[in-house]
Amino acid sequence: GDSVTQMEGPVTLSEEAFLTINCTYTATGYPSLFWYVQYPGEGLQLLLKATKADDKGSNKGFEATYRKETTSFHLEKGSVQVSDSAVYFCALSVQGNTPLVFGKGTRLSVIA
Amino acid sequence: KAGVTQTPRYLIKTRGQQVTLSCSPISGHRSVSWYQQTPGQGLQFLFEYFSETQRNKGNFPGRFSGRQFSNSRSEMNVSTLELGDSALYLCASSSERPSYGYTFGSGTRLTVV
Numbered sequence: 564g565d566s567v568t569q570m571e572g573p574v575t576l577s578e579e580a581f582l583t584i585n586c587t588y589t590a591t592g593y594p595s596l597f598w599y600v601q602y603p604g605e606g607l608q609l610l611l612k613a614t615k616a617d618d619k620g621s622n623k624g625f626e627a628t629y630r631k632e633t634t635s636f637h638l639e640k641g642s643v644q645v646s647d648s649a650v651y652f653c654a655l656s657v658q659g660n661t662p663l664v665f666g667k668g669t670r671l672s673v674i675a
Numbered sequence: 676k677a678g679v680t681q682t683p684r685y686l687i688k689t690r691g692q693q694v695t696l697s698c699s700p701i702s703g704h705r706s707v708s709w710y711q712q713t714p715g716q717g718l719q720f721l722f723e724y725f726s727e728t729q730r731n732k733g734n735f736p737g738r739f740s741g742r743q744f745s746n747s748r749s750e751m752n753v754s755t756l757e758l759g760d761s762a763l764y765l766c767a768s769s770s771e772r773p774s775y776g777y778t779f780g781s782g783t784r785l786t787v788v
Binding site for chain 1: 679681708710717718720723725730731733765767772773774776777778779780781782
């Protein structure tokens with residue numbers, strides 16, 4: 564079945580450090596790929612998405628590139644801030660009406 | 676544009692009771708999905724409704740049920756509550772299909788004692 568694997572957390576970084584959160588997927592078709600972020604006490608917010616191979620999604624300084632050859636969608640940010648502390652979820656949906664499948668989430672803590 | 680609204684935000688119930696959670700999607704969105712979030716299992720898909728019909732269903736027992744009304748508002752019901760049902764229940768809406776991306780509500784925190 565379809566699945567998403569994220570790197571284990573928690574990840575702790577100093578402010579202005581470079582962030583990478585790894586995400587790989589297994590899918591039966593050609594999925595759309597997503598990154599969601601969850602701040603404490605809130606629901607998930609869509610951070611960025613990509614719908615086909617080599618697409619780059621970007622938002623708020625975060626980027627991820629859809630790599631079909633490596634089945635990956637790693638999240639990167641050049642300089643993290645304390646306000647980026649949250650849990651990040653990678654997700655996929657195979658084209659059509661199938662529900663989103665989420666990874667386990669990676670908790671990021673950024674310290675000043 | 677109003678977001679996805681879930682009510683109530685917090686609930687405490689006793690084992691054996693039943694509970695109903697409500698979700699109002701973004702105006703114009705016809706797809707509503709429900710997820711259960713727990714620290715151990717992460718996000719698990721419960722079901723999805725589209726135009727009042729259940730379109731997808733996850734692997735949860737029959738105690739978990741849902742419905743959608745003609746105005747796209749959705750409810751989920753859990754009967755005969757168990758301690759393990761304690762979780763954050765998240766509702767997400769999408770314009771047509773999940774592959775377009777979801778907008779999530781803030782969730783309902785259910786505690787079963």
